[in-house]
Amino acid sequence: MATQTQVMPGRTTALSTSSQSIKRQKVLQIILLYLLSIGLSLLFIFPFFWTVSTSLKALDELFTFPPTWLPAVPQWQNYPAVLNRVPFLLWTWNSIYIVALNTLGTVLSASLVAYSFARFRYRWREAIFIITLGTMMLPDQVTMIPQYVLFHKLGWINTHLPLWLPSWFGGGAFAIFLIRQFIMSLPRELDEAALIDGANYWRIFWQILMPLCKPVMATIAVITFIGTWNDFQRPLIYLQLRELFTLAVGLNYFNTLPEMGGEPMQALLMAASVMMIIPVIVLFFVAQRYFVQGIVLSGIKG
Amino acid sequence: MAAITESSAISYGGAKEPGLLGRLAGAKTALQANEAIWGYILLTPWIVGLLIFWIGPILASAYFSVLEYDVLSPSKFIGLENYIRAFTGDKQFWPSFGRTFYYSIVVVPLGLFGSLALAILLNQKLKATNFFRTIFFLPHLTPAVALALLWVWLLHPTVGPVNTALGWIGIDGPGWLTSKDWAIPALILISLWSGVGGNGMLIFLAGLQGVPQELYEAAEIDGAGSWSKFRNVTLPMISPTLLFNLILGIIGALKVFTLAFVATNGGPSFATWFYALHIYRQSFEYFRMGYGSALAWIFVIVLMAFTYIQLTLSRRWVYYAGEKD
């Protein structure tokens, strides 16, 4: 700047004024962006806030007009009350163990399959892979009915088997795809060095590739967890006994319960919803990094 | 001579002829055969799964679609009657398709636009970007069931906060989920709220971050303003991600079920009676599995056609950096 001043005095003044206004513009811009972000955040958070607030309201505060933002006295007992009204804990346990089995099955079997696609050469590999990708594009409706009939003939309706067993057979195209991409990004030299040292495929898979694949495994685990926890349509068609319900179907059932003595149940419903959402949010905060990574991996390298 | 050839063949191990299985697998050497066979073995769980849970069912549903079948009574072959009934005799067939399309055509572009806008916002390198990203993503984590219950309550025509807030600025809020005309817009609103900060946004964000800085700098030197930079640098560079999100977005939107089922159960007055709901009703509540299968197949064909059209058209506007034409 100093040199400029000497060479072109008039110009300098003009420059410094415009640089000031540019700075002001930039600051203004940043302030606007922050305001926008904060505004959007409020928009996204408000429904959650309203749910929690409703869940703590007393019966007579629910239908007042204009609505009150916060309960006068938070009715914490609404939460245990849910447990009395419906077998919420049982449903939670059902959801948990189905999710666990699903996640385990997906991670284990998808990684085997992805290993095959990524590191082995054989005829029809590409064709099978393309068919695999194709299943991601199919609407579930077309496989839903025959799968139901199949499980019907096996006598597995009203058991939890249809909800987690299929994931042990390959884990689904998305998981296979993601892990395959990841393994392909690991240098083949690792495999080859191990082969020369006399390792067999199992050792390579288990001791070399899998440890490196932890990030993508974590991603798959998180995505599967959330997907299974929130799954509604499949438990809906397979489960008809109340004790077998998962949280998703249970919540819907709770919603359709006739009111006991005409009492509005919104507070309890909201409390139940909160209890269903919280585990997912907690998991997300803990595993955020992997989750984001995984979504990104799937979208870009695709 | 023979002895030398043999010994050299043995010492090189890999030059041995592959067995029958290996040859079938396309291997040219024993080593390759081993690899190929192992490749197949590892693939087995998926092959089994593919056959039992995907290919088998697809073929089975094609078979069901020409039957009159409820799981209890023996099935009856009725040829193309299910399809004929769908196209001409089912009063809800065309309307439910129409509603599903209407919903998708609005939700997908708005969603893409919203996700992109949010991604751009997050890409501005504000200090608390990660925090905002998390907040924006939270709605996406909500299970659809809870989402429906939450929003039914939020959109309550008389005591819900949405209409109350509208009342403050002098607008008489509509009936939302209780009104025939506003039910689908209400569902669109809910979908956008929960989807706009979700996977699509993250993918866009990654795509944006993958645009090389030099391109922007080159554009600036050429005197491009922000809009021009966006149109000529950003958009083309993220067009693959746009296509990806578009295809997945449309498929997802056309399958809309849980939200409609829980929030409005297809009403009021069929307003939210979407195609997926129609299939469910016919198959699992009226027990007409044959007809439901026919409906599902029609759906598959439409979806395939849609995707094919999208992919073909995409060659015009998607720019793959580093690809030779």
Added chain:
Amino acid sequence: MHNSKISRRSFLQWAGAGSATLALAACAPAAAPGADTGAASGGEAAPAGDGGSMSVATFDAVLHDWQREFAKRWADAHPEVDVQIESVVYGEMAKLQLARAASGTMWDLVFSGIKWFPFSASKDMFLNLDDFLANREDANLDDFFATALEGGKLDGTLYGLPYEIHPGNPALIAFNVDMLDAAGLSVPQDDDWTVNDYAEMCVALTKPEEGVWGTNYLPGNYYDFESIARAFNTDIMNEDRTQLLFATDEANRAAAEWITKLRTDLMCAPNREAAQGLDFTAGAVATAQHCSCSVNGTITTVGDNFALDFALFPKGPEGYRGYTAFTSNYSVSATTADPDMAVDLLIYLTSEEAGTWSALEQGTGQPNARRSVWENEELLSKSHPIFRRVVNMYNDASIPGPFPMPSNLRFSELQDNWANTSPDLFYGDVGFEEGLQAVQDAMQEILDLPRA
């Protein structure tokens, strides 16, 4: 490198890993509760003897504890039989029956709501009771209300015995007597008022400035409309249940017009939006359509908030009355191992003893469908006087009440179509003729289909 040796070893390793994971998977569900039927769902089993076994499905609700109670009593009286009692969600029972029947695991004793009972019976799920009951005098079939017993039949054959009955959702009108007094009105006498009187009353009771409506009457189900159709001396369908007479019959049109006028003309009932969450017990409507089954519940909820009374739904303009018998039946599975024993339990569950117990001990508002239970003096004296009037209605052969099941048994579809087309008409969202025709077409479309 010896490929074959390594491949054998590593194959074993892979196989081991694979079976380990499968074994893990197999163990996990066994460790989890609730996956077994009959064991974890609050069921009990009597000490197993060699009298065979009997499985009973019961309605999963507190008011239906009597089913579990009496199944237990029967089990105690028959210690050689292994009785398994299971609680089932009412709304899921239709699908569950289908699943169970197809896999051959139907309970020996199973309950059905009238909504799906004929469909299940048509699929040969239930035992034909006519022969078995012919020898059982304690079945006492004459004790059942005629309309209730009709609900247990399909094509004239008896497949189930009713265990509860109520005359329909809009069978009664509940009154907020305080509001009536304030308007200078008195609670009408059953035989003394018609729908037109009711409409007048509602207009007088509507206070828009206080947000109070005169009534919330709306036939949300097509069988609710049947009640008012009968009050207008007609029927929503023709006699063989193949044609809908909604738009074609003068009396039906008149009934529909009366309902629609409440909202479009007289403004004494809320429109679609205002009706959300409207609560009679909170004082938002002065009168409300009411079922006799929940009378006790409402009395408890209202408590001291206001004076409460009930009357039978008004008569039609020419003095006719009607109701729709909503029943639930217990049936025996067609594949039961010991039909005689099952029928014995069936009779016990639907006996006067069980019905009286459920009414007196549990306060259910829809006790057993037996005359002896409803006319039990102790019960009547403990209950609201309206029950006596309901019984009189059941006993009056001139008042029609059988449930209007379409001949093709496609109940769900018919009801779904009604639920999606009739509100437009009744709320006045579409023109009267247009709305009428829309309902007619949608419902007739279903009636034209072959039997499910």
